[in-house]
Amino acid sequence: MTLTALAALVPLLPFLGAVAGLLLGRRAPGFVRPLAVLPTATAFVLAAVVAARQGTGAPTDAVHKLTDTGSVPVYLALHLDGFAVLIAVLVGLVATCVQLYSTAYLRDDPRYPSYAALVSLFTAAMFLVVYSGDLMVLLVGWEIMGICSYFLVGHYWETEAARTASIKAFLVTKLGDVPFLIGVFALAADAGTFRISGILSAAAHGRLHHPTVIALLLLAGVAGKSAQFPLHTWLPDAMAGPTPVSALIHAATMVAAGIYLVARLLPVFTASAAALAVLAVMAAVTMIGSGLAALAQDDIKRVLAYSTIGQLGYMAGALAVADRDAAVFHLLSHGAFKALLFLGAGVVIHAAGTNSLTAMSRMGSLAKRVPDAMWTMGIALAALAALPPLSGFFSKESVLRAAEHASAGHTAHVPSAVGWTVFVAGLIAAVLTAGYATRLFLLAFRGSGPEAPDHGRQPVVMTSVLWVLAVPAIAFGGLAYRELPDWFGGGPLGPTLITSVLGTGLALVGVLITYGAWKAATATRLAVPAGAVVTADGDPGAEPALVEAEAIATHEAVYGDIASADDPGDPGRLLLGRLHRHAAHGFHLDALYTALFVRPVLAAAQLVRFLDREVIETYVRGAGGTPRLLGAAVRKAQTGNVQTYLSALLAGAVVLAVLVAVGG
Numbered sequence: 001m002t003l004t005a006l007a008a009l010v011p012l013l014p015f016l017g018a019v020a021g022l023l024l025g026r027r028a029p030g031f032v033r034p035l036a037v038l039p040t041a042t043a044f045v046l047a048a049v050v051a052a053r054q055g056t057g058a059p060t061d062a063v064h065k066l067t068d069t070g071s072v073p074v075y076l077a078l079h080l081d082g083f084a085v086l087i088a089v090l091v092g093l094v095a096t097c098v099q100l101y102s103t104a105y106l107r108d109d110p111r112y113p114s115y116a117a118l119v120s121l122f123t124a125a126m127f128l129v130v131y132s133g134d135l136m137v138l139l140v141g142w143e144i145m146g147i148c149s150y151f152l153v154g155h156y157w158e159t160e161a162a163r164t165a166s167i168k169a170f171l172v173t174k175l176g177d178v179p180f181l182i183g184v185f186a187l188a189a190d191a192g193t194f195r196i197s198g199i200l201s202a203a204a205h206g207r208l209h210h211p212t213v214i215a216l217l218l219l220a221g222v223a224g225k226s227a228q229f230p231l232h233t234w235l236p237d238a239m240a241g242p243t244p245v246s247a248l249i250h251a252a253t254m255v256a257a258g259i260y261l262v263a264r265l266l267p268v269f270t271a272s273a274a275a276l277a278v279l280a281v282m283a284a285v286t287m288i289g290s291g292l293a294a295l296a297q298d299d300i301k302r303v304l305a306y307s308t309i310g311q312l313g314y315m316a317g318a319l320a321v322a323d324r325d326a327a328v329f330h331l332l333s334h335g336a337f338k339a340l341l342f343l344g345a346g347v348v349i350h351a352a353g354t355n356s357l358t359a360m361s362r363m364g365s366l367a368k369r370v371p372d373a374m375w376t377m378g379i380a381l382a383a384l385a386a387l388p389p390l391s392g393f394f395s396k397e398s399v400l401r402a403a404e405h406a407s408a409g410h411t412a413h414v415p416s417a418v419g420w421t422v423f424v425a426g427l428i429a430a431v432l433t434a435g436y437a438t439r440l441f442l443l444a445f446r447g448s449g450p451e452a453p454d455h456g457r458q459p460v461v462m463t464s465v466l467w468v469l470a471v472p473a474i475a476f477g478g479l480a481y482r483e484l485p486d487w488f489g490g491g492p493l494g495p496t497l498i499t500s501v502l503g504t505g506l507a508l509v510g511v512l513i514t515y516g517a518w519k520a521a522t523a524t525r526l527a528v529p530a531g532a533v534v535t536a537d538g539d540p541g542a543e544p545a546l547v548e549a550e551a552i553a554t555h556e557a558v559y560g561d562i563a564s565a566d567d568p569g570d571p572g573r574l575l576l577g578r579l580h581r582h583a584a585h586g587f588h589l590d591a592l593y594t595a596l597f598v599r600p601v602l603a604a605a606q607l608v609r610f611l612d613r614e615v616i617e618t619y620v621r622g623a624g625g626t627p628r629l630l631g632a633a634v635r636k637a638q639t640g641n642v643q644t645y646l647s648a649l650l651a652g653a654v655v656l657a658v659l660v661a662v663g664g
Helices: 003-024 029-054 082-105 112-131 135-153 160-191 196-204 211-225 234-240 243-251 255-264 266-270 273-296 300-320 324-352 371-384 391-407 416-445 460-480 484-488 497-526 544-554 571-576 579-584 586-637 642-663
Strands: 060-067 074-080
Touching (some): 003 060, 003 074, 029 112, 074 112, 082 243, 082 255, 082 324, 082 460, 082 484, 112 135, 112 255, 135 211, 135 243, 135 255, 160 211, 160 234, 196 266, 211 255, 211 266, 211 273, 255 324, 266 273, 273 300, 273 416, 273 571, 273 579, 416 571, 497 571
Antiparallel strands (some): 060 074
């Protein structure tokens, strides 16, 4: 079978699995799990075969014209190169692990068939985005992911938090998609084609007439999809969905799509220094702001959500300094350890059974009961903190290396100020990342909270998936940073002496400061009366998904008080001081958006409703009522009496004669 035929099967198989799962979910429930796992696993194997056969060779293209639009035709185009096939392997690996994990995690969920089908469709859409060589076809996968995320985040639709989070995710990402769509059309109008190869050729030869406008329009969609400031607020609330969905969205789909798009179209962005500056500032604010917010969260999944936002900021920063290789390297590395972190959090949810959606301040004695989660999450958190020799160290140092190179003015088309912005923000974020990663591990596995109820041994499927993902979290960076340049195009990757000393040193500073704050906070907590600490016990027999659904349901209005602001044992409170309360609520961006946008829109809607019902409808009723009254009057005049008719005619003639006489 040809390489292009194999690549075409990769998105097709999970799509067919999704259709079959929806059709057979109720009629033949025994087939639901095989239809969820086998097509996705097969697609992963085929993606690996495609990657092996494509290798470091020249890009492979296959084109079939779908339709003539009258101006710019749309092609079903397939484009395979080094970084596209490697990202497809990541998508397949994470999606397969998520589907396997979900068979145990949602074992007793009555909506598992629709859930599994949507995960398969989500996976197929991301494969389509990765392999597509035409922007219109890519846009199809882009939008399908948005729809799937709406349904998956709202899986526990009976809870207010899930309903609100799904609507918020849909609306915020669509807010970015509107200018994104305009940018796609403007780009095609300038380049004369939707094909990515044609667009890159136009950018290389200076045929784009409005590069800054186009790049900024595209960045709006990227900010929404990849949760970058200021459109990042949907991602922490999206934790209302099942934990495996969070792993899929954060590690391999949805949020990775925006970074992938900028990486694929990077020459379009490097054609505009203003666009690179905007991207750099957006990345810098995202990295630092998300790090501070993560230090103040008490919910384990929200910490991980903010960490995803921050790591996406690193990738965006690498793209701002025009280093696609470093961005994609960090995307691949991050995908493995972030999936591990979320799936490990799912095991913790099952083990802790807390009523506050795994509030870390309410966990205790988990280390001995979930050793698999503790060790694997410890590895993943060390990779997140970029400690050597784990994968995160090599990929994050590649980003810092690219920024340091650009700050010295050695990168074409990139102002040195852009390089300095990304470099300084990346170093600050390194301290913050190490801090919240250390805090998460200490609170989740060494916490002094009340002892959580024992739910027994965790399912083997769930724990084995953790160890599978631990392998790339440990080994990928060290093995890949020397080989990936041949796949990506030859640029240098990995650390330099300066970035290694600065990055690793600052990460260790973050670890040590957080550990010291935790020791001090623990001592303070021991001095607080036991009755001052609120505890919540879960049901020892509950399944993980049911515990999570109950946890969401018991949160106050979309997670209520999401910070452990009154917990004296939280090192984040000690580290952030007065900033803690603001960071815990995402620096009140949601409140700002509510004041600036939500309330005015609702007020305008109320005004339109009033005008429609009380004004326009009154005129409509009047317009219909007047002929009705005239008809009733005329109907009463039709008596059938000839004398009456003659009298009326005579009276009318007299009236007309009088009017003529008076007028004359």
